[in-house]
Amino acid sequence: MMNKELDEALCKDFPEIFKDRHADVSTTAMCWGFECRDGWEPLIRFLCEQLMMPVDRLRYRIDHYKKDQQKNTTQEYLNELENELKLEMEKIPVAAQVKEKFGGLRFYVHGASEEQYDMIDIIERMSYRVCEKCGTMKSVELRNDGWYKTLCDTHATEWVEQRARK
DSSP states (O other): OOOHHHHHHHHHHOTTTTTTTTSOTTTOSGGGOEESOGGGHHHHHHHHHHHHHHHHHHHHHHHHHHHOGGGOOOHHHHHHHHHHHHHHHHTOOEEEEEEEETTEEEEEEESOOHHHHHHHHHHHHHGGGSOTTTOOOTTEEEEESSSEEEEEHHHHHHHHHHHHHO
């Protein structure tokens, strides 16, 4: 499981994507939290930034025009931008589950476009090159001793030693 601070930070920074984080178990698997290790948090964060980019651009434009008095922006133009923002907000996929499966990140969502699913697929593939524990990309391999893990050499050694003690 991802540590509490990283979990809370992702939910705070991307409330639209993780709006079901604390919803009932009958409606989402996000109620269980991020079922992956801390090392993949940067991948998840980057993915969420990409998914939110159209909305963030519109929010920036709206704020910019509201603040810049010299633009003489008409209320009609601001209304158009705000309507466009509402439409983009409806296109944000909602996370249904984020977890590790067979050594790779899985990011399941509702309401994604084909382009958004392509972004998710790229990040899921990248996870096989990032240590799920520490996030390094150095000496990372998919390990299998009955359980699949994507670990760097250091954490693979720790994992093997830990399993030997059990």
